[in-house]
Amino acid sequence: MIDGYPYYSTNYKEQWLTQADGSFPSNTWLVRSDWNLMLSFGTNYVAANIDNRIVDPAAGDVIDLGEIMLHPVDDDANGIADFWETQNEVTDPDADPDKDGMDNRSEYLAGTDPHDGASCFKVDAVRRETQGHVVEWTPMEGRTYEVWWTPSLDRGFQLLESDLAYPVGSYTDAVHTASASGYYKVVLRYPTKDDSDGDGLPNIWEGLYFASPVSAIARYDADGDGQTNAEEFVAGTDPTNATSYHRVESIRHDSAGTVIEWSPASNRVYSVLWADRPGGTFKVLATDIEYPQNSWTDTVDHAVSSGCYKLDVKIKEGE
Numbered sequence: 001m002i003d004g005y006p007y008y009s010t011n012y013k014e015q016w017l018t019q020a021d022g023s024f025p026s027n028t029w030l031v032r033s034d035w036n037l038m039l040s041f042g043t044n045y046v047a048a049n050i051d052n053r054i055v056d057p058a059a060g061d062v063i064d065l066g067e068i069m070l071h072p073v074d075d076d077a078n079g080i081a082d083f084w085e086t087q088n089e090v091t092d093p094d095a096d097p098d099k100d101g102m103d104n105r106s107e108y109l110a111g112t113d114p115h116d117g118a119s120c121f122k123v124d125a126v127r128r129e130t131q132g133h134v135v136e137w138t139p140m141e142g143r144t145y146e147v148w149w150t151p152s153l154d155r156g157f158q159l160l161e162s163d164l165a166y167p168v169g170s171y172t173d174a175v176h177t178a179s180a181s182g183y184y185k186v187v188l189r190y191p192t193k194d195d196s197d198g199d200g201l202p203n204i205w206e207g208l209y210f211a212s213p214v215s216a217i218a219r220y221d222a223d224g225d226g227q228t229n230a231e232e233f234v235a236g237t238d239p240t241n242a243t244s245y246h247r248v249e250s251i252r253h254d255s256a257g258t259v260i261e262w263s264p265a266s267n268r269v270y271s272v273l274w275a276d277r278p279g280g281t282f283k284v285l286a287t288d289i290e291y292p293q294n295s296w297t298d299t300v301d302h303a304v305s306s307g308c309y310k311l312d313v314k315i316k317e318g319e
Helices: 082-088 104-110 203-209 229-235
Strands: 123-129 132-137 144-150 158-165 170-173 183-189 250-254 257-261 268-275 283-290 295-298 308-315
Touching: 123 183, 132 183, 144 170, 158 170, 158 229, 229 308, 257 308, 268 295, 283 295
Parallel strands: none
Antiparallel strands: 123 132, 132 170, 144 158, 144 183, 250 257, 257 295, 268 283, 268 308
């Protein structure tokens, strides 16, 4: 910057806020998407005689830029960048002009054409190879992808892999090769102002538990409790505390049946499932159990001599 303003050839006097002499700007500055800029910092313009001195590494100047996050402008806050709305002549994020099942907001995030019904994000193929099941999709630049799997559509999906960035367009599942049946889904992530690295973990959540809003890796298990950071986010648990993880707290019997208890998290929805043996096929006993309810009583299967219970969790829609 020169004189407290962004330093580029024509210097239009678009400025960040300046603080006391010797400090550097810290607020947001909006940049046109068609500008090519050289980002530099100089001294504060309120100090006399040094207005034109920029940071010079050769002179021993050192500056920690921290994290610079670039996000497209969205003046109407509808989840679609203004340039994309103008480019594609759309304004309603919920409309689906090409009738392909994806609304305009989804087409923007996916990088597809909102006016072409054949241009939509989907799994292109799932095929069996000797090394496992290969899931394929068409990747788009600037997006990252996650692959999830479930043995049944009435069960919750489990994360297999995340942070699959363009140009990667496939994933090989070597774990569930022997499964008789199952379902895959590919989740697309696109960096936004609320999720700068597009990993599905909101900035505010990453900043709360980790060093910065972009430092957590979704597929890692930071506290070694057996659940990934992504799973801890969905469950509403603490990814840095090994004693905080999603689980059934207790199973006990009373006169009404078998009582399953857990510690609920706000804005989460729970389902209770049962199978007659470990590794068996689970059936859903109850679903849409919302916080703060922390237990459910099985009045049917409690009479069976043995069995297994499972507790699924998901984030409440709209939260």
